[in-house]
Structure formats: C-alpha cells, structure tokens
Amino acid sequence: MTRLHTDKEYEAELTKLREGLLLMGGRVEEMIANSIRALVERDSDLARRTMDADHQVNRAEVDTDELCLRILARRQPVASDLRFITIALKLVTDLERIGDVCVNICERAIELNEEPPLKSLADMPKMTETIQAMVHDALDAFVADDPEMAQEVIDRDRMVDAYYAETFRALLTYMIEDPRNISRAMSLQAVAKHLERIGDHATNLAEMVVFMVQGTDIRHTGRKRDKQAV
Secondary structure, three states: OOOOOOOHHHHHHHHHHHHHHHHHHHHHHHHHHHHHHHHHOOOHHHHHHHHHHHHHHHHHHHHHHHHHHHHHHHHOOOHHHHHHHHHHHHHHHHHHHHHHHHHHHHHHHHHHOOOOOOOOOOOHHHHHHHHHHHHHHHHHHHHHOOHHHHHHHHHHHHHHHHHHHHHHHHHHHHHHHOHHHHHHHHHHHHHHHHHHHHHHHHHHHHHHHHHHHHOOOOOOOOHHHHHHHO
8 A cells, every 4th residue: 555644653553454454365365275175185174274264364354343443433534544444344344254155165075075076176176276366366456556456356257157157067967977976066066156156255355446446336337247147
C-alpha cells in the first residue's frame, strides 16, 4: 500500500492490519495445498493436522475484525482508508470460509483413505494449484493496490470451472464403468466442488480489490451466468 500518514501510530495500525491479512492468507494457502496433498498421498494424519490449523485461521479472523473495528472507532477514517478497512473486514470472511472448505476436504480425504483408491484424481491437482495461486495473487493485488492483477485472478476462475467440469465427466465415467466406484467417485466429486467453491472465494477477494482501488463494484456482472453455462 502507498498510504502514508503523519500519525505514526495510525500508520502502524494499518501496517499491522495488512501484515495480519497476509499471514492469514498464507495459512489458508497452506491449508489448500495440504488438504489435497492429504488426499493424493492418502495421509490422514496430515488431514487431521490441517483441520487443526483451522483454529489459527478462525483466531486470525477474530483478531483482524477487532483491529478493524478499533481503527474505525478511534481514527474515523475517510476516503481510501475507509474503503481499505471495510474491504479488509470482507476479505477475512472469505479467507475464513476457505479454511472451512479445506476442513471439509480433509474430512472427505480421511473417509476416502479408508477405501481403495480410484485410478485417477482427474484434474484436481491442477485445479488445486490454480486456486492456490488465485488466493495468493488476490492478496498480492490487495497489498499492491493492483486492479489489473485482481482482474487476472477473476479471469482465471473460468479455468477452475473448466477443471471442475472435466473432473465431473471423468468421475461420472468411473461410476458408469463400475457401480462399485459410485460411493468413492461421489466423494471425490464433492471434493472437486469444494475446490471450485474456493475458486469462487478467491474471485470474491479479487473483486473486492477492484472495488477498493477503483470504487467500482463488479460483483454479479455476468460471472454467475458464465459459470452456469460451464
């Protein structure tokens, strides 16, 4: 951020807020990677550790909310500072929800690890890499006041949707080939849907960055219709 203030204490509070958001985002990125790694490597212990890490994300949400409200009450910010702080309140909500989705993936991973593996996880590893990068880049765009980077994140959501569609088709094929695959394939389909949902949250983060920098609300401007078509 380029916002600099003569009030050093105020500037320190804003810096603490930015750093807290990045730390929370880093933890969420790690949860995304580990939740799928627990599935791919059939590591239920890793899944449980990842679920435990969600407590840190929840704590970070509470701490960030408290800091934002304290700044609003004490500093009464206006203009870009006000937008920055109110957007921060929204960002932590999406980050916390991504953490919850990772917990859901880990729960599925633990169940699936008790069963024989299906022959392929289709495009889920690629899907995971994409959404992890989306979350990372959305937060970088937030810190850098970069609406162009944020728009690139939004555009990548189409790639996530394409991966999800291909994964759905592959899993449906497994179910048709052998009815004994149905239960495991449906669980994997649920995992793919969770990943697709994380992509939506990453897109939300990026859309809020565009609003913060440009003051333009681009939510609900056709993306949902496009997703339904996919």
